[in-house]
Amino acid sequence: MSKIKILKSAPGYDLAAPGYDKKEKYLNSFEQNKFLPLLGNLKNKKVLDVGAGTGRLSLLLAQVGTQVTALDLSAEMLKILKNKDKKIATVVGDAENLPFENDTFDIVTAAFLIVHLKDPLTFFDEAYRVLKDGGILAVSNINQKEAPEVQTKEGKIKIESFYHRPEKIIEDLESLAFQVEKNVLVYEKNIWINQLIIARK
Numbered sequence: 163m164s165k166i167k168i169l170k171s172a173p174g175y176d177l178a179a180p181g182y183d184k185k186e187k188y189l190n191s192f193e194q195n196k197f198l199p200l201l202g203n204l205k206n207k208k209v210l211d212v213g214a215g216t217g218r219l220s221l222l223l224a225q226v227g228t229q230v231t232a233l234d235l236s237a238e239m240l241k242i243l244k245n246k247d248k249k250i251a252t253v254v255g256d257a258e259n260l261p262f263e264n265d266t267f268d269i270v271t272a273a274f275l276i277v278h279l280k281d282p283l284t285f286f287d288e289a290y291r292v293l294k295d296g297g298i299l300a301v302s303n304i305n306q307k308e309a310p311e312v313q314t315k316e317g318k319i320k321i322e323s324f325y326h327r328p329e330k331i332i333e334d335l336e337s338l339a340f341q342v343e344k345n346v347l348v349y350e351k352n353i354w355i356n357q358l359i360i361a362r363k
């Protein structure tokens with residue numbers, strides 16, 4: 163039996179993109195409809211959705227009247243997003259080196275992103291920089307110790323992933339002077355499956 167290849171995010175998600183939306187219900191189940199309500203009033207807010215993928219969250223944000231910019235390392239994921247809503251601005255770029263000026267956004271969101279970052283601190287630092295004073299970072303942290311197998315046209319792959327303890331994520335955010343306002347653990351049976359955080363600059 164051939165070994166499953168572990169790919170970095172950009173090539174991995176470029177390959178996974180055509181099948182990604184089949185997982186939407188599964189991904190939603192990790193949020194149990196609790197993520198968006200944590201963000202408060204969204205009307206007319208300028209939002210950066212980092213690791214936006216095919217737009218699962220970006221589209222919801224656009225529907226409630228925000229001005230969304232969707233950033234992702236994978237051009238193929240963003241192509242699918244763009245086909246769903248042409249009004250959403252898409253940028254191929256890296257969460258750890260955001261191509262935006264300081265103090266640009268009211269809200270930065272990142273759903274299922276930090277599982278792909280070895281050290282999320284660099285991204286948090288960048289999010290802090292591009293947020294306006296008083297702006298919020300909304301980030302989720304899935305409890306995933308093993309990267310799942312993904313079927314692609316080139317066979318099964320895994321995409322490089324990292325496990326992050328909830329306490330460490332809070333520590334990192336506070337070390338950058340973010341005020342953690344909400345820290346919600348989502349449970350299935352008695353096990354936490356996802357952490358939803360709102361942190362204010």
Ligand SMILES: C[S@@+](CC[C@H](N)C(=O)[O-])C[C@H]1O[C@@H](n2cnc3c(N)ncnc32)[C@H](O)[C@@H]1O
Pocket residue numbers: 171172175189212213214215216217218219233234235236239255256257258272273274275278279
């Ligand atoms: C699990 S998907 C989540 C997509 C979307 N946020 C959602 O909730 O469905 C993770 C996304 O993060 C992107 N990604 C991974 N590392 C990244 C990085 N350093 N900068 C920007 N995007 C990244 C991947 O390309 C992929 O589209």
